[in-house]
Amino acid sequence: MADRTDPSAPQALELADIQGAMLRKRPGPYVGSYLLLRVGTPSDGRRLLARLLPHVASAARWWDPPGGAWLGIALSHSGLRALGVRQESLDSFPAEFIAGMAARAARIGDTGESGPEHWDAPLGSPDVHLVVAAFAADRAACDSLVETVREALRDLPAVQLLHRLEAAQLPNGRTHLGFVDNIGKPNIEGTGAPRDDRAGAAGPGHYGDPPGAGPAVKAGEFVLGYPDQDGVLATQPLPDALRRNGTYVAFRKLHVRVAEFRRYLKENASSTAEEELLAAKMVGRWRSGAPLVLAPSQDDPVLAADAARHNDFSYREQDPEGRRCPVGSHIRRMNPRDSPEVSVDVLRHCILRRSTTYGPELPEGQLTDDGAARGIVFLFMGTDIRRQFEFVKRQWANDGNFAGLETEQDPLTGNREGARTFTVPLPARARRRQYEQLPRFVVTKGGEYLFLPGIRALHWIAGLDR
Structure with a gap:
């Protein structure tokens, strides 16, 4: 279900409530870790979220994150269930997100040797509840943030770190095939993004429409809680606390030959x-x-x-x-x-x-x-x-x-x-x-389909605003 608004109305985004990973590029150069976690009890899962929330970087002042490193948190549908989100809320999410990427693999061409039966564990299993991303400009800062996450796990025996996937910019700054990447990006209305977002951690840079990005796209195409291109304002998921300043993520691990x-x-x-x-x-x-x-x-x-x-x-x-x-x-x-x-x-x-x-x-x-x-x-x-x-x-x-x-x-x-x-x-x-x-x-x-909540929504999931 959805409400319709005037699509020509200007949109001002609540940048301080939006996780920075959504609207801002990671620092360059970068070093990062993706931490995949399983939550055994809602109470321990909520306590973990509460401990991590002060470290989550927002899209406001993206160049100056807490502790000099960037932390983002996303949850699978099974993760929301593991954290004790009520059934009426769980049922209100889109069918694709509820099913998960592994269940829809054939639809997106993940067949044959790319099929879920060949995926690296624990990806594609119901055990991936939380994905925590930690990024910084150097290994020491990244490891320090990962250690903060590990400290947050102390005395929470029901939360298990299943896997840590390391990422880092190659010395030549390109992909494994030798190409410069991350050049084009949509021009999202209301983001206040710098023309050259590669400045990233260096500061706000020069703001304006990036050349070649095309016409501005309504924020509702990327951020829940705002009108999309047709002026439609989503009315799900439920409750309203979840439906503001979040988005969905298709998380993909791809091996390159x-x-x-x-x-x-x-x-x-x-x-x-x-x-x-x-x-x-x-x-x-x-x-x-x-x-x-x-x-x-x-x-x-x-x-x-x-x-x-x-x-x-x-x-x-x-x-x-x-x-x-x-x-x-x-x-x-x-x-x-x-x-x-x-x-x-x-x-x-x-x-x-x-x-x-x-x-x-x-x-x-x-x-x-x-x-x-x-x-x-x-x-x-x-x-x-x-x-x-x-x-x-x-x-x-x-x-x-x-x-x-x-x-x-x-x-x-x-x-x-x-x-x-x-x-x-x-x-x-x-x-x-x-x-x-x-x-x-x-x-x-x-791969996983994940929900990247707004920061207030993370507080709600953690039980801090209920």
């Missing part, structure tokens, strides 16, 4: 330059971050380093046929922007994305897998799991019909079940090249 990616480039190119071009075509950007729409034939590191330009482009105006940036490339699928081939309202399917790397780098030039666990932890955030995250995964990443690509999938993240081709239009009209037999470069190793 770096050696496989490198081998495919080498086997399908005749030179290093061709390898780099093929990699850029698959992603939609050069590894530096320079977009193909603006730098179609060779990398432009100066453009990539310019935060006022590296995301400021239009598919409809500058590349309507996808001859610079292929229609099937990763970034054009994840955010089609104004692509003429897309008929749906893109803003209704936007998601906030946060990513962190885990595991060691594969040495430069190595073409054989060393067996190490390495990849990306993605956090996809929005107020409607089905319409946002699941739609993007199902329709845009794993299906090509939306763009006239038939059974093609995302060349980077597709599960390759029945679709292993990637088409690259060539500059001359009516010509194209098809790359066949794409391997699976990314394998899902676990």
Whole structure:
């Protein structure tokens, strides 16, 4: 159920009540830990929340968190139950969140070797009740915050730390595949976000609409308690204390097959330059971050380093046929922007994305897998799991019909079940090249649907405001 309001009315967000991880990027460089916990009794779980609440960073003064490190808390549906939330509240949550990611894995393409039966424990099990994220600019500060969490667990025997997943920015500041990431993000009305949010912990920076972010998106698409693009104000979950300044999170642990990616480039190119071009075509950007729409034939590191330009482009105006940036490339699928081939309202399917790397780098030039666990932890955030995250995964990443690509999938993240081709239009009209037999470069190793409450809602769950 929902109420409808005037969608043109301005929205001012309660930043001090919103967990910082929702609206602000993590610090850069960063070191982090994801702590997965199981709650055995409501009383111990609530006591833990009460102890951790003073350390939770809000979206206000994001550059100055408690203790110089950033703490965020999210809960699964089974976690809300374990903390003693009443049944009427539990039943009021969306069906997707109640079911959990493992139960809906086939819908989002987590099948075969990415299926829940192959996930790293305890992800996908009913035992993951709380996910606590600790991030800082260096390992010492992060470990200090993790130790604070461990101290909060003392004399709470019913709360068990199941797993600690370490994350850290790679020395080159890029992903395991060598790409600069986290460039584009939605322009959310009322957030007061700096143009270059990479300043992060350094201070508030210069505020305004980030160039290339497109039209402002109503806050209700990402934060509960505010009108969405259609002027709709959600009336669930219940009670009102839960339905303000929170959001839903698709937590994803993805293993990246770096050696496989490198081998495919080498086997399908005749030179290093061709390898780099093929990699850029698959992603939609050069590894530096320079977009193909603006730098179609060779990398432009100066453009990539310019935060006022590296995301400021239009598919409809500058590349309507996808001859610079292929229609099937990763970034054009994840955010089609104004692509003429897309008929749906893109803003209704936007998601906030946060990513962190885990595991060691594969040495430069190595073409054989060393067996190490390495990849990306993605956090996809929005107020409607089905319409946002699941739609993007199902329709845009794993299906090509939306763009006239038939059974093609995302060349980077597709599960390759029945679709292993990637088409690259060539500059001359009516010509194209098809790359066949794409391997699976990314394998899902676990995931959870989580609720990231507002800070007052965390107080309510902890029993401090009831």
